[in-house]
Amino acid sequence: MHQRTTVYQIATVDEESVPHVRSHMHRDILYPVDSPERPVILTTTDVRAPKVTQMLRNSRVELVWRLAGSQDQFRIAGFAHVVPSSTHPSYDAFKPASYLDLSKFAEHGFNWEKKRKEVWNEMSGPFRALWCTPDPGSHLASHEEQKNWPQSVPKLGEAKTAEEKKNQEISLQNFALVFIEPVVVDWVQVGCVPNQRTKWTRKGSTGEWTEEIVVP
Amino acid sequence: MHQRTTVYQIATVDEESVPHVRSHMHRDILYPVDSPERPVILTTTDVRAPKVTQMLRNSRVELVWRLAGSQDQFRIAGFAHVVPSSTHPSYDAFKPASYLDLSKFAEHGFNWEKKRKEVWNEMSGPFRALWCTPDPGSHLASHEEQKNWPQSVPKLGEAKTAEEKKNQEISLQNFALVFIEPVVVDWVQVGCVPNQRTKWTRKGSTGEWTEEIVVP
Numbered sequence: 001m002h003q004r005t006t007v008y009q010i011a012t013v014d015e016e017s018v019p020h021v022r023s024h025m026h027r028d029i030l031y032p033v034d035s036p037e038r039p040v041i042l043t044t045t046d047v048r049a050p051k052v053t054q055m056l057r058n059s060r061v062e063l064v065w066r067l068a069g070s071q072d073q074f075r076i077a078g079f080a081h082v083v084p085s086s087t088h089p090s091y092d093a094f095k096p097a098s099y100l101d102l103s104k105f106a107e108h109g110f111n112w113e114k115k116r117k118e119v120w121n122e123m124s125g126p127f128r129a130l131w132c133t134p135d136p137g138s139h140l141a142s143h144e145e146q147k148n149w150p151q152s153v154p155k156l157g158e159a160k161t162a163e164e165k166k167n168q169e170i171s172l173q174n175f176a177l178v179f180i181e182p183v184v185v186d187w188v189q190v191g192c193v194p195n196q197r198t199k200w201t202r203k204g205s206t207g208e209w210t211e212e213i214v215v216p
Numbered sequence: 217m218h219q220r221t222t223v224y225q226i227a228t229v230d231e232e233s234v235p236h237v238r239s240h241m242h243r244d245i246l247y248p249v250d251s252p253e254r255p256v257i258l259t260t261t262d263v264r265a266p267k268v269t270q271m272l273r274n275s276r277v278e279l280v281w282r283l284a285g286s287q288d289q290f291r292i293a294g295f296a297h298v299v300p301s302s303t304h305p306s307y308d309a310f311k312p313a314s315y316l317d318l319s320k321f322a323e324h325g326f327n328w329e330k331k332r333k334e335v336w337n338e339m340s341g342p343f344r345a346l347w348c349t350p351d352p353g354s355h356l357a358s359h360e361e362q363k364n365w366p367q368s369v370p371k372l373g374e375a376k377t378a379e380e381k382k383n384q385e386i387s388l389q390n391f392a393l394v395f396i397e398p399v400v401v402d403w404v405q406v407g408c409v410p411n412q413r414t415k416w417t418r419k420g421s422t423g424e425w426t427e428e429i430v431v432p
Contacts, residue, residue, distance in 0.1 A: 009280050011227035011237035018276045019235050021227035023289055060234045064225050073239055126409060133410070133431050140429040146410045193342060194349070194362045213356040215349050 008065040010043070010180075012054040012080070020051065024178075026065075027119055032104030038207045040101050041076070041180040044119060047084040048135050048174060055080045055178070056093055063180060070191050077184040083177040086113045101181040101207070112177070117156065120175050125152035131171035188216055224281040226259070226396075228270040228296070236267065240394075242281075243335055248320030254423045256317050257292070257396040260335060263300040264351050264390060271296045271394070272309055279396060286407050293400040299393040302329045317397040317423070328393070333372065336391050341368035347387035404432055 006026040011019055028042040041063070045052060055061065059081065065074040081099060084091050096102040096112070120128065129150045140146065150167045159165040185200040195216040200209045222242040229235055244258040257279070261268060271277065275297065281290040297315060300307050312318040312328070336344065345366045356362065366383045375381040401416040411432040416425045 007282070009225045009227075009237060009282075011225075011235035011278075013229050013233050013235045017229050017233055017274060018293070019227035019229045019237075019278050020291075020293070021225060021235075021237050021278045021280045022291055023280060023282055058233060062227075062235050062237045064237045064239060066223070066225075066239055075236075075238055077234070077236070130411070130432070136431050137415075138431045140431060142429060143412055146412070149410050151409060193367060194365050195346070196359055196362070199353075213358060215352050215354045215356060216346070 006065075008043075008063050010051070010080075011062045011064075012051050013058050013060070014050070014054050015057060020054065022051065024063075027177075030105070030179075032101060033108050035101075035104050035207065037209065038101045038104060039182070040105075041078075041182065042119070043178045043180070045082070045176050045178050046131055046136050046174050047082070047088060047090065047176040050137065052082050052084075052090070052176065055082055056090065061180060070189070072190065073188045075184075075186040075188075076180070076182045077186075078180045078182040081179045081181070083112050083116060083179065085116070085173050085175070088173065088176075099181060100183075102179060116175065116177050117172070119177060120172060121155050125154060128153035128171050129167070131174040132167050222281075224259075224279050226267070226296075227278045227280075228267050229274050229276070230266070230270050231273060236270065238267065240279075243393075246321070246395075248317060249324050251317075251320050251423065253425065254317045254320060255398070256321075257294075257398065258335070259394045259396070261298070261392050261394050262347055262352050262390050263298070263304060263306065263392040266353065268298050268300075268306070268392065271298055272306065277396060286405070288406065289404045291400075291402040291404075292396070292398045293402075294396045294398040297395045297397070299328050299332060299395065301332070301389050301391070304389065304392075315397060316399075318395060332391065332393050333388070335393060336388060337371050341370060344369035344387050345383070347390040348383050 007023050008026060009021050010024050011021040013019055024043040027044055030040045030042055032038050059079045061080040063076045081094060081102060083094055096106040129152050132150045153167045153171050154164055159168055183202045187198050189196045197214050197216040199212045199214050202209055223239050224242060225237050226240050227235055227237040240259045243260055246256045246258055248254050275295045277296040279292045297310060297318060299310055312322040345368050348366045369383045369387050370380055375384055399418045403414045405412045413430050413432040415428045415430050418425055
């Protein structure tokens with residue numbers, strides 16, 4: 001579908017200290033109104049995925065973003081916060097006022113549910129349909145079962161049948177935002193000889209960044 | 217340098233349950249003589265990198281391999297084993313006879329040190345030089361310092377000066393193999409609508425695989 005969409009990999013840890021990692025589509029970078037030096041990365045997930053349980057239990061994540069052209073690698077360590085539908089039970093676990101950067105958005109009355117619907121609406125119809133399947137990772141007797149799944153879900157306001165409306169509701173109920181607040185950014189440039197590496201580390205809750213050149 | 221080399225990302229966990237992930241170059245897939253259904257993935261590292269400490273403490277890793285053409289994603293969970301120089305102190309931590317698949321190699325007298333030197337020799341000269349730098353991640357006053365680092369290290373048998381020989385020794389002493397024994401392989405095909413996902417899970421120490429079609 002979106003062959004050229006920007007993709008990175010996000011690592012999480014489960015309750016048995018086993019690491020997990022998978023590709024995510026990048027959706028946006030957001031800046032608090034008065035703190036442009038505190039950008040937050042936005043990606044999305046299915047709220048039923050195991051990584052959501054992992055992030056709710058241990059919000060420490062690391063993201064690796066490898067640029068297709070230059071082969072540069074950004075490693076971004078930080079905290080992940082899941083924003084499901086405001087009617088979903090796990091929404092109660094989302095406490096933006098207490099987070100590093102999201103508190104800045106909360107102060108200015110950021111509308112999480114509005115953003116969630118906007119991002120959902122911006123995706124393609126076949127993409128929106130990915131949130132209408134049975135639970136991700138659950139057993140299928142055969143690929144035949146998949147033939148009855150919706151192949152496309154219309155944007156909000158464009159549903160023409162009761163079935164399309166139902167699919168919109170299901171997809172939106174499973175669709176969640178994931179915000180990542182960075183605390184370490186580690187950039188390796190491999191296009192030069194020798195490679196160059198720069199590391200930015202965030203100090204405490206003030207959000208001040210220190211820059212250091214380090215050995216690649 | 218090797219723009220088209222196959223690259224995947226490997227996630228590890230540190231002692232504070234923080235996940236880490238970075239790109240690795242794929243080197244080889246090895247099969248035990250009498251057990252072709254137990255392939256082992258081979259990649260390489262600098263023995264001084266923090267991931268080595270993480271792998272020695274917690275050998276559980278997950279690797280994500282995203283194919284550039286089809287965009288298919290393989291997630292491979294397993295155990296990582298580091299093989300440094302046989303003269304390096306951490307070599308003692310490598311106990312292949314007790315591992316899932318490497319025990320099969322050990323039974324047939326696999327020569328780890330020989331393989332390590334072969335893989336090192338197969339890399340390009342500028343790549344071999346990457347193992348001659350000061351400790352990865354350590355502080356640099358400026359990129360100027362990097363100008364004195366060796367830019368290329370010759371293959372074994374091809375060193376012409378005492379300095380080249382010294383660089384070979386340093387590079388080889390820092391160069392380590394990483395073997396990954398898979399226990400779960402999770403394959404998502406995104407080229408078809410709807411996406412298809414197949415999961416193979418290994419049962420116990422017999423190495424038998426079960427295959428399951430699951431919801432993407």
